[in-house]
Amino acid sequence: MTRTVHALLEHQALVRPEAEYALAVAAEPATASDAPTRLRFSDLARSCRQVATLLLSHGLQPGDTVSLVMPNGLNTLRLLLGALHGGWCVNPVNLLSSATQMAYVLEHSDCKLVIASPDWAERVRAVLATLARPIALLVCSPDMDPAHDFLPQATTEMPAPRPDALALLMYTSGTTGVPKGVMLTQSNLAANALSISTEHALGPGDRVLAVLPLYHINAFAVTMLAPLAHGGSLAMPPRFSAGSFWRQATQAQCTWINVVPTMISYLLEGAAPQADVSAIRFCRSASAALPPAHLQAFESRFGIGIIETMGLTETVAPAFSNPLERGQRKLGAVGMASGCEARVINGELQSVPDGTTGEIAIRGPQVMRGYYKNEAATRESFTPDGWLRTGDLGHRDADGFFFVTGRIKELIIKGGENIAPREIDEALLRHPAVLDAAAVGIADAHYGQDIMVCIVLREGAVADEAALRDFCGTALGRYKTPKVFHFVSDLPRGPSGKVQRLRLVDWVTQHAST
Numbered sequence: 001m002t003r004t005v006h007a008l009l010e011h012q013a014l015v016r017p018e019a020e021y022a023l024a025v026a027a028e029p030a031t032a033s034d035a036p037t038r039l040r041f042s043d044l045a046r047s048c049r050q051v052a053t054l055l056l057s058h059g060l061q062p063g064d065t066v067s068l069v070m071p072n073g074l075n076t077l078r079l080l081l082g083a084l085h086g087g088w089c090v091n092p093v094n095l096l097s098s099a100t101q102m103a104y105v106l107e108h109s110d111c112k113l114v115i116a117s118p119d120w121a122e123r124v125r126a127v128l129a130t131l132a133r134p135i136a137l138l139v140c141s142p143d144m145d146p147a148h149d150f151l152p153q154a155t156t157e158m159p160a161p162r163p164d165a166l167a168l169l170m171y172t173s174g175t176t177g178v179p180k181g182v183m184l185t186q187s188n189l190a191a192n193a194l195s196i197s198t199e200h201a202l203g204p205g206d207r208v209l210a211v212l213p214l215y216h217i218n219a220f221a222v223t224m225l226a227p228l229a230h231g232g233s234l235a236m237p238p239r240f241s242a243g244s245f246w247r248q249a250t251q252a253q254c255t256w257i258n259v260v261p262t263m264i265s266y267l268l269e270g271a272a273p274q275a276d277v278s279a280i281r282f283c284r285s286a287s288a289a290l291p292p293a294h295l296q297a298f299e300s301r302f303g304i305g306i307i308e309t310m311g312l313t314e315t316v317a318p319a320f321s322n323p324l325e326r327g328q329r330k331l332g333a334v335g336m337a338s339g340c341e342a343r344v345i346n347g348e349l350q351s352v353p354d355g356t357t358g359e360i361a362i363r364g365p366q367v368m369r370g371y372y373k374n375e376a377a378t379r380e381s382f383t384p385d386g387w388l389r390t391g392d393l394g395h396r397d398a399d400g401f402f403f404v405t406g407r408i409k410e411l412i413i414k415g416g417e418n419i420a421p422r423e424i425d426e427a428l429l430r431h432p433a434v435l436d437a438a439a440v441g442i443a444d445a446h447y448g449q450d451i452m453v454c455i456v457l458r459e460g461a462v463a464d465e466a467a468l469r470d471f472c473g474t475a476l477g478r479y480k481t482p483k484v485f486h487f488v489s490d491l492p493r494g495p496s497g498k499v500q501r502l503r504l505v506d507w508v509t510q511h512a513s514t
Contacts, residue, residue, distance in 0.1 A: 003163040004186040005084040008193060008228040009045060010160075016231055017042035019204065024074050024143065025237040025248045037144045039074055044081065049154035051082025056156060058136055060112050062087030065169055067111040069093045069102070069120045072214055072236055073142025077224060078151070079115060080214065084168075084189070087161035091169045091181075092215035095120075096417065096479040103127045105171050105179055108373065111135060117142050143238075163187035169372055170217055172313045172418055181372030182313045190229075191365035192221050192316035195339030197230035199321050200256070200284070200307070204231035209254045211240040211263070216416065218287050221317040222258050242266040246273035255279055257304075260287040262415035264294050265446045268301065280304050286311065286318060287416030288448045289404065292331050310334035310404065314368040314381070314388060320402055333401040334394075340364025344396055349383045357395045357405060361387040410501055412441035414449050419480055421501060424453055427475040431468065433461035438491050439482060440504040452484040454491060454504055 002008050012021070021044050024037040039047075060066060066083050068090065070076045083090045091109045093102060106114060106127065113136045116124040121139045128135050140150045161167070167186045171179035196202075208227070212219035223234050235252035237244065240263055249257055250273070257280060259267075264285060283298070286309045295306050305326045311318040319342065322328075322335035329335075343351050344358040352358045367388050370378035381389055391411075394404040412419040424439035436456040444450035457463060465485045472481040492500045492507045500507075 002194070002229075003190050004161055004165075005081070005167065005189050005193075005225065005228065006087075006160045006186070008190055008225070009041075009048065009081065009085055012041045012228055012231050013045035016204065017045075019231065020233045021227060022074055022077055022210075022234050022236055023252065025209075025235045025252050027238050027241065027244065029247065037074060037146060039077070039144070044078070046154065047078040047151060048082040048085035049157065050149075050151035051079055052086035052158045053152050053155050055083065055086065055088060055113070057152065058113050058138065060088060062158065062161065063089065063165070064113075065089040065091050065109050065111040067091040067093055067106055067109060067114045068215075069095065069114060069116040069124050070142045070214075071095065071117060072210070072219075072238060073117075074144040074236065075140060075150075076142045076214055077236070078144070079140075080220075080224065081228075084186070086158040087165055089166045089169055091171075092220065094171070094215045094417075095213065096477055098475065098477045098480070099123065099127055100475075101179060103130055105181075106135060107131050107133070108179075109169055109171075109181060113138060115140060161186050163190075166369070168220070170215075170220070170313050180374055180377055183369040183372050184316055185369055188316050188366050188368065189221070189225055192318065192339060193225040193229040195366065196222055196226040196318060197232075199318070199324070199338050200282070201324055202226065202230040202232055202256070206230065206232040206255045206281075207253060208232070208234050209245070209249045209252065209257045210234040210236045211245070211248075212258065212260065213239075216287070217311075217313040217317045218258070218260070218416065222284070222286070242270040245270075246275065246277060249280060250275040250277060253279065255281050256284065257282075258284045258286070260416040261285060261290040261294065262288075262447050264290065264298055264306075268294065268297055273302065277302060277304060282307050282324070284309060288413045289334075291448075295331065305329075308334060309338070310402075312388075312390060315340070315362060315364075316366045316368075319362050319364070319366070322401075330397075330399075330401045333397075333403050335402065336400045337362075337364075337402070339366055342396075342402060343387070344394065344402075345383070345387070345389075349387075354396050354398050357393055359408060360390045360392045360394050360402060360404070362390060363387045410440075412439070412449050412451055414441070414444070414451065414479070415447040417479070419451065421451075424451060424472075424476065424480065424482060427472060428453065428455065428468065430475065431463065431471050433457055433463035434468075435459075435461075436491055438499045438501055438504060440501050442484065442505060444483070450484075451480070451482040452486065452505065452508075453482040454486045454488050454508060456488055456490060 210223035428437040441449040
């Protein structure tokens with residue numbers, strides 16, 4: 001059984017060396033003279049050995065961590081997969097991170113080298129200059145130029161990594177706002193690549209449009225790793241564009257698409273496809289809850305069925321999936337357990353009967369090893385008998401379908417990205433005019449959720465929304481800057497003095513009407 005990314009890749013290079021694994025898709029319509037850059041499985045295997053030579057030349061040994069600060073591109077694929085193939089641990093850094101968050105991740109991850117694209121190089125250098133330990137920086141383009149390859153000639157054949165070797169360190173926001181490094185092994189990654197391929201009956205003839213960023217677990221597992229399991233391919237534009245999406249999917253001859261609910265929202269508002277999309281067998285939605293109305297509207301308008309799924313960074317993306325057969329799916333359900341076991345537990349960590357609401361728990365080969373250098377968080381995330389506690393409230397029906405009804409944790413899920421509200425609070429509290437602040441998620445047509453914040457100003461202090469919005473943009477980055485600001489005289493608190501965050505939306509509405 002193939003239990004490592006190394007084994008998956010070597011198998012495809014052996015059985016279909018000339019088959020395409022990835023091709024670059026232009027942001028703008030290509031002319032007749034523009035030939036897309038393509039990466040065959042044999043090319044990928046060769047570049048893996050080149051990446052190993054590159055990392056060794058920078059003093060990294062297998063098992064060390066290399067961080068990437070790069071947007072999507074074929075070189076980004078080659079670097080990630082080359083490091084995985086050779087037994088290194090990769091740490092893709094979220095490009096939505098603020099400088100403070102990036103500094104924390106690079107320091108905490110113990111990375112030995114950061115590889116950054118040219119447009120990120122200056123910012124990364126500034127971050128590295130603030131750290132106590134030296135970290136090397138390598139700058140290279142995310143896009144391949146076949147005539148000028150930056151990778152050296154391969155000089156070393158690396159031994160295959162062990163299935164239990166740490167392969168991916170991906171940071172995700174926690175309820176405290178401090179990112180946690182999710183430790184995923186070679187075996188974890190290979191298990192879910194195989195599971196995704198099996199769940200959707202994917203094969204060598206299938207191609208996915210890869211518009212999600214590779215620093216997100218969804219894209220990393222579903223669009224990058226799964227084709228290594230089933231021998232298919234991916235078509236990679238530089239980024240998602242609602243205006244170019246259907247042209248890119250049809251010109252690249254994609255047979256399936258993988259998106260998040262935010263993208264579905266934008267596609268519904270965009271123009272109708274100008275080409276025949278009947279070759280696209282299904283659309284896969286994940287990373288956040290998809291409103292049933294959006295699912296029905298998408299299927300009605302485009303004639304493409306949506307398979308709703310759900311997973312976590314801690315489970316290498318999907319742990320639940322609706323069936324491939326359209327008539328067997330359930331509207332509003334995240335699906336049945338996929339490649340793992342799942343159950344619903346109560347406060348005593350015992351299973352509850354079908355139809356009873358509780359916390360969803362997961363056990364299986366794709367479940368993480370734990371959180372990097374955070375034993376306390378690891379212990380809190382597992383039951384004594386080894387089930388991962390997801391923090392999601394929901395129930396299972398008699399047919400085995402799971403429904404998520406809420407979250408135990410107070411994370412805001414904006415466009416599939418987890419944002420800790422306390423992180424917003426603490427950033428605003430650094431402003432000299434702010435006495436208190438509390439952020440919460442609010443419904444948003446495009447992102448699923450966006451951010452509202454309630455602010456109490458210091459007596460005599462002056463700060464308007466524009467000033468605080470600019471402050472948040474610097475401290476948090478544009479993506480985490482609240483959409484809605486409310487200036488209030490106090491905040492709702494419980495008996496212990498803790499802000500009752502989940503009451504904020506109703507509380508603001510009530511106060512606005514009085």
